[in-house]
Amino acid sequence: MLKKVLLFCVLLWGCLLQAQTEFALLTDIHVSPGNANEKALADIIREINEAHVPFVIITGDLTNQGSNTELLNVKRMFGHFTVPYYVLPGNHETTWSESAVKEYFKLFGNDRFAFRKDHFFFIGYDTGPFMKMGDGIVKQEDMRWIDRTLSRVPPGVRIVSLCHYPFTVDDLGNGPEVIALLQKYHTSVAFCGHGHQYKNMIFGGLHDVMLRSTFLAGDSGPGYSLIRLTKDSVLVDEKLVGGVCRQRYAFAFSANDTLVSVPSYENGVPLPPNVHLSLIYQDTASIFTGVAVGKQMFYFGNSLGYVKAVSKKTVQPVWSYSTGYPLYSTPVDDGAQLLVAATNDTLYSFDAQHGKKRWQLAGDAPFVADGIIKQGKWYQGGYKKFYEIDPLTGSFNWVYSDLGSYCQARPAVASGKVAFGAWDGYLYCLNNHNGQLTWKWNDGKRQTLFSPANCIPIIHDNRVIIVAPDRYMTSISLLNGHTLWRSHAYTVRESQGLSEDGRTVFSKLMDGRLLAVSATDANFHPLWVTDAGLGYEHAPCPVIMYKGVVYLGSRHGVVVAVDEKTHAVLWRIRCGFSEVNQFTIDKAGAIYFSLAEGKVYKITFGTSSR
Known part of the structure; x- marks a missing residue:
């Protein structure tokens, strides 16, 4: 030896x-x-x-x-x-x-x-x-x-x-x-x-x-x-x-003197005259959350752990609060208060206007999931737990504690149910009145990286529709959790959204196309598919629709607008080098979105950029 x-x-x-x-x-x-x-x-x-x-x-x-x-x-x-x-x-x-x-x-x-x-x-x-x-x-x-x-x-x-x-x-x-x-x-x-x-x-x-x-x-x-x-x-x-x-x-060792050019990102299909796209804020850190938008301010969390409030009028910071760790959960605007789920294991309520902390509620693990306010209740996923919170008092109404891992995407709430996925391979459906499990669904595989955890479920007509990293789109009965149909005819992943009339599900495909599927048919029924010009795609940015136009965000900072009726690409603009996190529409009809490189953009419509 x-x-x-x-x-x-x-x-x-x-x-x-x-x-x-x-x-x-x-x-x-x-x-x-x-x-x-x-x-x-x-x-x-x-x-x-x-x-x-x-x-x-x-x-x-x-x-x-x-x-x-x-x-x-x-x-x-x-x-x-x-x-x-x-x-x-x-x-x-x-x-x-x-x-x-x-x-x-x-x-x-x-x-x-x-x-x-x-x-x-x-x-x-x-x-x-x-x-x-x-x-x-x-x-x-x-x-x-x-x-x-x-x-x-x-x-x-x-x-x-x-x-x-x-x-x-x-x-x-x-x-x-x-x-x-x-x-x-x-x-x-x-x-x-x-x-x-x-x-x-x-x-x-x-x-x-x-x-x-x-x-x-x-x-x-x-x-x-x-x-x-x-x-x-x-x-x-x-x-x-x-x-x-x-x-x-x-x-x-070479001289290393052949400079690599930093690309210009102004390319694609130009904006029409009535659409205005503006870079309104560049943060000093990266941004991995979406943007919450209130009446006078917009809000986000950054990779240094700061919650930031920025004036919509002056586009200057108004207040900020340090949580100590990078933030991944998009803040929730609830009118007078801003709700924040943080990776320091804490839930917060701030005065939306001035940033004064109204209350904080301790969890027992980091929060990375997006939450939602429905009927005055805050629904929020955590690590192995899911919560309904009273945002006025800062107290838990109920806690479901039987998850196998953490939640990530925003839950869907409808018909007395709340549906969400976790990184344990399951989609869960709870009674939103008492937090009791109605059913949980699995794709039959043991691979947790295929979990439907970072897809926002779509609830329509007593059905829950999801896409997941296993590249299947699935329709599940909201009543009993039985699979209604399941298809991998197209390479879906984690990005989907619903039409304004609730009858069509849109999904961004991994080959850069946009797929439209009936949300009402008893079987998988693709309605149309169009090339959005994105190439290979895997960013989970949810798809949204506003006034007949479908919006997609890519892994390379590209935003695409597609006409729902003609299926034509109306415009396609590259805004940066990093993925689009998600879109938010304010009450005035402006669309806000953030990029991971720390940028916040605003889309407005009409003859004025404001």
Whole structure:
């Protein structure tokens, strides 16, 4: 055994000889308790420790679903490293987190790092997506942090960038902006994961090297990467557990002086003269909530945890309140008060005009779901619980406590029932008078990532219609939860809406088309489908209809208006690089929507932009 260990150390150090700075890089390790990746990680940690590799960087997808149990397990395993290690989250930690990513921060402290080693400065940052399906994005506050941090790097020190997503625009929405920022400081090389393969991409002279996952398709066994940085070059080696090194890439640092242009977003099908689209507010942080709109102000929550109220007239902030954690639940405007469900485990009521806190109500887990006011009651999903709240007194009327995971989309309330999904694979229907379960429905699969959790159910004519990530549209009896029809003829996902007369369900398809389906027929009956020109789509932004026009929002910040009668695209405009969160129509007929990059837009109609 001792001879094998000594032989292994000789082989591994052979990979690292003659290097100025060397380290191991792990990515996409996807560890769950008891799976093959868990054993492979234990073997990798043992190899790295025995060879005294100077340090380790792990660039995301530590787990499969980002659950608290998985995170605790992988943190325990990392504790066996005898060398320093630096960790970033991946999309599997930030998209489906039962703790709204709070458990990750509790265990690992931060979702970014910066440190110097020899003549190299390493900077790592989070690329999301954040608590819903979408493209990756580097948050606005992280962009400013990268800028500040790199501005202090001494001359002659080479910069190394690390994150989970590659810079390709189909993966990282603001990839061009990130590259431009890194080029500003002459970054020497970038490393990423996500693709589960080796791939050397070049953006304006900047190498962005994608590295292997623990297991590769058809591979002979688990492995990881060893990186060597000299004063003028990069060497990337693949290391199979128990085997020799194999060189994957060797290249010289380039001048990195071919600037990547940041795209202009004014394109598409132009607006008609009577439609006015205005960027009315740019926040200093990212926005993952929709916009609530009152008589005099509009409201949203941002990724720094602030609830913000902005004057509709002056478009200036009027008040704000810090909750301490990123917000994902859209505030609810209830006239005189604003209701907020926060990730600090608290429900709030604020005076809508002045921001004075009227009451707060403690929950026992983060809130990420959208809520709704119906008949003077606040219906709000939480983690493994669903609530009816009296918004005047700040007290629970009833609590349903038999969910298997957290809620996300806004519930639907009608005919004495409230319907909603959770990330446990079920759609639930409760009696909204007493909170008793009427029925719960499952698609027959055990895959929780197919849950109908981030789709707003449509209730019409004693039917509940949903779409889900399994790409089925389903009609369910509101009375007993029996499946009426179910179809995967079109690639639906999580985005749908209802026509103004309640007779048609619209769904944005994953190929960028808009599907119209009868809400009243006894069987699945598609009425028409039209190409909205969005291409591949997975953003869950709900579809809305207003005055005969159907509105869609995309993962790339594109908004499309489609005529319901002619099915023609009336206009299509790209407003940014990130996904549209959702639309809200105010009482004056203006449409508000937010983008994850921190923008709030307003659509008005007529001869005046106001």
